[in-house]
Amino acid sequence: MLLLQIGDTLNQAADTLQQALPQNSVIAAEQKVNILSLLIKGGWVMLPIALLLFLGIYIFFERYFTIRKAARYEANLTMQIKQYVLAGNLDGAIALCRNSATPIGRMLQKGLLRIGKPIKDIEGAIENQGKLEVSKLEKNISILGIIAGIAPMLGFIGTIIGVITIFYDISATGEYSIDTVSSGLYQKMITSAAGLFIGILAYIGHHILTMMVDKVILQMETDSIDFIDLLEEPTK
Template sequence: MLFLLIDTPLTDTTHTAATQIAPAEQDLRFIDLLMKGGWVMLPIALIAFIGLVIFIERYLTIRKASRDESNLMLQVKQSILSGKLDAAIAICRNSNTPLGRMLQKGLLRIGRPIKDIEAAIENVGKLEVSKLEKNISILGIIAGIAPMLGFVGTIIGVITIFHDVSIKGLIEIGTVSGGLYTKMITSAAGLIVGIVSYVLYHILNIMVDRIILRMETDAIEFIDLLEEPGK
């Protein structure tokens, strides 16, 4: 009997403690956190989607323009050395690449001073680079705006929390901490979107810089080729 009397309260106490602890253990799901961020999460999600679309579109375009053009340069060189100017122009036109359009412009200017040919190639090159860089700057803007939007959401949340505290006239740790951690979600989301956009922005710029370097190298080789017969 003594053992039964001692064992029963212990069991009840353990069961009660477990019951009290169980409700405190709640699953913290990522989607629920995002929903608690408030209306500021909508513009953050919108600019994140816009940034992703721009990156994919620009990446595919730049990747297409960055394919190896050594074969094109070789064919143009052979045609020029063979005196087949029309064939060289046709090869450049059919390539449908930034380098091909640059060389085509230079070939159409053959017979004029070298300075004029260089200027024509340079102008076409600038146009091609501007086409490649189209909308890339928007990623840079998103990288700057997203964290600011996140901070705005957090600040609005903090203002709301302290407004409620001023009305109630007392500070409840649960209310303050609970409301604050949900509002910090906007800052975290804004920073994540900003960091990712910043990285993607520089990835595209690096790809464009490589294309520019190769275009300049091929343009110099082309001009040198045109100057050879006159030496």
Template sequence: MTLLTLLQDTVTSVTDTATHIAQTTAAPKQEDLRFGDLLVKGGWVMVPIGILAVLGLVIFFERYFTIRKASRNESQLMSQVRDNIHRGNLDSAMAICKNSNTPLGRMLQKGLLRIGRPIKDIEGAIENVGKIEVSKLEKNIGIIGIVAGIAPMFGFLGTIAGVIKIFYDISKTDNISMGVISGGLYVKMVTSAAGLFVGIVAYVCYHILNMMVDKVILKLETDAIEFIDLLEEPSK
């Protein structure tokens, strides 16, 4: 009797183990959350957000290298211009400025063309050229600021549109289970995350470029003052 009971317990244990293994094997494997799939599920709003991201990056790198080129050290140019002015060789000084093809070179060239006129006229001419050069450096930077402002708005728009669709589907199917609501909502919130990410990156890029431009402006103003002082030396 004891042996029979022992056999029954063994059979029951083996059966339970086999059943557990079968259930574990048959259980569907949970899908991994892939970044690319989330972007696709974000819907049509991801298209303008992606366009804004590409536009912002293209403008940033184009402006970054342009401003960086304009901010290079021009101490050699100033030294050559100073030497030629001291020797009275204005034509050579203007040729050097023209060949430099830099904002400072164009400012100094305009100042050299005004030599013989009052200092105030020379200062005004240099200042006007400086304003033009700064406006060239700031070209399209404002677009990055616009991207930083409207990208999050597109993200929120996508989320709101997704929530409206979820509740519309609930009103039609009368299915208000948490799985239906949360499953659709987390996908639609991807647009908010994407919009905020693009907006933050654009905001940082916008201020980086503005700081670079401010640095160039300060350098141009310093060199312009040095040039004016150089022109006033013979009259002292």
């Protein structure tokens, strides 16, 4: 009898598990749908927040690949230029800089075109070209900083609108229940979370690109100093 009871208990447990598995799958599917629908419940404030997200992603990757290309360092460039200059082949050195298609190459090319003039003039030409190259690298990076500040503010606006919605529904219905305040709470929490999340991403992206630009600037300054020393070397 005891064995029969144990067998019946196991069979009932197996049936319960079989019935529970499909239900759990349905619950999981509903939760996935709810996650997507929550974003819609954030209201119209989610539209500008979404635009900031796409704008930030575009700017980050566009600048990332541009700066990465500019950071491509050719170790033999300065050495080859030195060989051309010492051999008196300025045209070959200028062509080499032009073919490098890098910020440092364009800076050195500007200096080579000024050879024969005082060193101060050459340094000024290289410095001005360097400022222009840095300006190109930093293009639109500041927009990420703006997004990092605006996105949380938009989330805060959504929070205020959600609170207003809650009190309006309560005053309109005269009831204080979960159904009455749920829509306002959805908008309040979703917009706040979305704004903070996008703001954090933009903040991180801004600092990553800034560090990359600083690294390129350091290399440009090092190579320009080596180039000026190269021009002064024959006169020593």
